[in-house]
Amino acid sequence: MPKNLLPQEFIQNIKAILPPHLSIESFVDICQVPLRKSIRINTLLQPAPNEIGKLFSAAEPVPWCEQGLWLNETPDYQLGNHVCHLNGQFYIQEASSMLPPMALAHVAKSMNLVLDMASAPGSKTTQIAGLMNNRGGLVANELSASRLKFLHANLQRCGVTNAALTHFDAAIFGAALPNTFDAVLLDAPCSGEGSLRKDPDAMKNWNMESIERISEVQKTLIESAFHALKAGGAMVYSTCTLSAQENQNVCQHLLDTFGDNVEVCSLHDLFDGAAQSVTAEGYLHVWPQIYDSEGFFVAAFRKQSATAPDQSEVRRPGRFPYHFAKRDDIEQLQQYLDGFGFTLPNDMELFERNDTFWLFPKALEPLFGKLKFQRIGIRVAERFKRNYKLDHGFAIAYGHQFKHLTFELNAEQAQEYLQGRDVRGIEGLPNKGECLATYEGKTLGFGKAVANRLKNQLPREIVRDQPVMNSTKK
């Protein structure tokens, strides 16, 4: 962004809050430098150590996240079209945005039941699911319906099995689920001042009135987050903005509202080098020139004892529309899955609704009936008479555990598959039935064997015109 597009009032505000070891010149200068790209390796889909890093020459580790890599060279293709992105092995995520989940895992004593209050498009939700190793339960909420779709797509792409999606103003959680979660992330809606290197339009609508307005929303949300937290639980408040109004003042509001019940958990020891961005309170205020990243703010708190929110506004949902699958149905489905050498996991519960089978995380069961969910866990299959059609999300989440009926495609075949085309010439393909397609040992999705071809079953929204295969990368 050209210098003269930074509003004078913004520069004055920044000057007033910059710590003494940083200069306004270095801030303005770094704002002119485009952001380097970074990715996070998705451990849930078990990429071999360093497999992804090797794809990108000159990748540099992100110091606060073991799975984070800065790409010092920008590839000459869209990263999102790379096969390893399409099959969920990495997430394109700004390095400083990896901090809040790392802070949450650092301070939380347990991560069995976690709430991510403002989740879309899901970079931190998928990271948290990775830190939970898909165990326990993760409620991922998002207010915007259109962004909820991206959230779902990203959770599916990354093989997240332990999440449930909700679609609320996050202000409801404190009253709807008080004293419930071991850990809460509030990655709050904000004015995005920290994102101006990535998005030159980030400052287009910048003004002090909107900052004041949004900070009121943030105060409501942080109160709700604190009520939703269990006694002893930990929460992280984060933004990608820089002003005190949306950061320190919102945290101060929490301290003023709940007094001694809130303990600030200092993040000075989150990683080597955290001292450069830690504030007197123990928050991380990441200025873009410190680590050559986006600007970010991260604060962590612990709740000492239970709180009593006002529950007068809570609207309870209607009847829970799923029921536990019947024993015969479980056995029949298991028989079908035996063909793939796959056993239904025992940390999940099989539910049914209208002949569709779902695996729900057991840890979320206490919440069923208390809140309306848009989607829970993983859709396994739809039943037609005595046959099944397995779901793409199920393939991504569990395909790497299949022992039979999986077929490795070569680069050309995998490219055709990702383009939504049927694939021919696969050795050993049966005459009929569902099969799993893999590429370099990683799941692509299901296809249906018909005579000598694999009929494509990739959902339309995943199909790409120009997927980039390892062999066609350059």
Ligand SMILES: C[S@@+](CC[C@H](N)C(=O)[O-])C[C@H]1O[C@@H](n2cnc3c(N)ncnc32)[C@H](O)[C@@H]1O
């Ligand atoms: C900073 S973004 C979240 C980014 C996300 N955590 C990630 O890492 O991918 C804030 C999100 O909050 C959503 N949002 C705005 N107001 C909200 C509210 N009152 N309750 C819940 N979500 C809200 C926005 O639609 C936006 O998706």
